[in-house]
Amino acid sequence: MAQRVVLHYFNGRGKMESIRWLLTVAEVEFDEKFLDTREEYEKLVNDGVLMFQQVPMVEIDGMKLIQTKAILHYIAEKYNLHGKDLKDRVMINMYSEGLMDLMEMIMILPFLPDPKPKLDEIQSKANERYLPVYEKALTGPVYLVGGKLSLADVLLVECTLMLEEKFPAILKDFPNVKSFQGRMIQIPAINRFLQPGSKRKPPPGENYAKTAIENRRINSHEF
Numbered sequence: 439m440a441q442r443v444v445l446h447y448f449n450g451r452g453k454m455e456s457i458r459w460l461l462t463v464a465e466v467e468f469d470e471k472f473l474d475t476r477e478e479y480e481k482l483v484n485d486g487v488l489m490f491q492q493v494p495m496v497e498i499d500g501m502k503l504i505q506t507k508a509i510l511h512y513i514a515e516k517y518n519l520h521g522k523d524l525k526d527r528v529m530i531n532m533y534s535e536g537l538m539d540l541m542e543m544i545m546i547l548p549f550l551p552d553p554k555p556k557l558d559e560i561q562s563k564a565n566e567r568y569l570p571v572y573e574k575a576l577t578g579p580v581y582l583v584g585g586k587l588s589l590a591d592v593l594l595v596e597c598t599l600m601l602e603e604k605f606p607a608i609l610k611d612f613p614n615v616k617s618f619q620g621r622m623i624q625i626p627a628i629n630r631f632l633q634p635g636s637k638r639k640p641p642p643g644e645n646y647a648k649t650a651i652e653n654r655r656i657n658s659h660e661f
């Protein structure tokens with residue numbers, strides 16, 4: 439019997455959330471081991487399972503994978519969410535990288551002493567740099583690449599929901615992206631993931647950054 443997938447990270451969104459999204463869409467059940475204390479993180483380091491002493495780490499198919507993008511690509515390949523050929527794949531990766539850049543900016547907000555300037559930057563870059571790309575790509579097609587669901591679509595729905603948490607009206611000038619989001623959240627696996635009690639993590643609360651820094655899950659100097 440195949441082993442269950444196990445995610446090792448803290449009990450929050452961070453870099454693991456996109457992996458949770460992708461596994462959900464691939465309909466892969468997973469367990470989570472939360473690193474609630476610094477000792478739990480250090481144990482993984484001392485056991486030599488974190489190649490660069492960093493999480494996310496995902497146990498899958500007898501391997502202990504690290505590096506978020508490598509993990510996402512493995513899952514996307516395995517579950518047929520990475521295009522039909524090399525040209526699809528490079529487009530999927532280009533769209534995905536843009537979304538990860540944007541989500542990374544949102545992810546670091548709780549770690550900033552004064553998040554306002556970054557928030558303003560995110561809003562203007564989302565409006566002027568990122569969302570227009572997806573709006574154009576979705577003029578006509580149902581999915582971003584190759585007429586079928588891919589990693590890029592999963593990251594786009596995750597990212598648009600994250601953006602709306604910060605700027606509720608941000609999609610008003612992007613009707614194609616908004617209707618894409620509407621279609622995506624009807625996919626049964628996604629719909630279940632969006633319900634209370636699922637493995638989706640809530641937006642970071644007040645103590646999120648403090649606890650993460652204390653446990654050395656995030657280095658404060660990284661930002």
Ligand SMILES: N[C@@H](CCC(=O)N[C@@H](CS)C(=O)NCC(=O)O)C(=O)O
Pocket residue numbers: 452453491492493494504505506507654655656657
């Ligand atoms: N490039 C890596 C970066 C991972 C990373 O920065 N992980 C943080 C937690 S989100 C960490 O483990 N920090 C501890 C450290 O670097 O000492 C990835 O995308 O997986």
